[in-house]
Amino acid sequence: MDASEIVTGFIRAVERMEIDAAVATLAEDVSYENMPITPIVGRDAVGGALTAFLGPAEEVDWKILRQEAVGSVVFNERVDRFRIGTGWLELPVAGVFEVGPDGLITLWRDYFDLGSYQRQLTELTDAG
């Protein structure tokens, strides 16, 4: 698998909400960087963060709009969608990933607007 396929595999595991399978594609010392927030370092910590992040969702659909690999670096544009109750939270994201020589993801960095996420989360959980 090339770097792009590895990243797509990770995203598909997240969509199935299979945290163990998702985390298995990450390096032991992976850095997960949501740009507005402090980085989360280490596979176990990222697994915990993913569990919390996906917690409110009953369904997860991360649309990859565009994805390109240049060597071990993968860029993508996504709309990360989370079904909460009867509504969908939709978050535009630009992601940057690095894949190590062993095929494990060492960096997962997402750029997005935190306010867009928080406002939708509040609306959907208040409505639920």
Place this chain on the structure above:
Amino acid sequence: MDASEIVTGFIRAVERMEIDAAVATLAEDVSYENMPITPIVGRDAVGGALTAFLGPAEEVDWKILRQEAVGSVVFNERVDRFRIGTGWLELPVAGVFEVGPDGLITLWRDYFDLGSYQRQLTELTDAG
């Protein structure tokens, strides 16, 4: 010039605060999409937006941390820095650009956290 050099040329013109030179690298029907905000379409409208955006800054320094072109698409990670008074506003950005066959930029899409921008702008203008 390849697509990456064209995008770098645009960014360098922005840093010199030469709006006319920056806008000259854009297609007539360019779309400028700050993801948390409504897109701005058309070279003249983007020129106006850039003028307003750079207005509070006395110095502009957009650090390109990483930039890759895949054909006509350019992805980058940047820290867009603006000196306002004696302080610097620093905004992490992921950019996606498309360059047309005539060498003009047809899409400029930036992903960032609007709150990070607004909080720093308020702090720096209140302090000034």
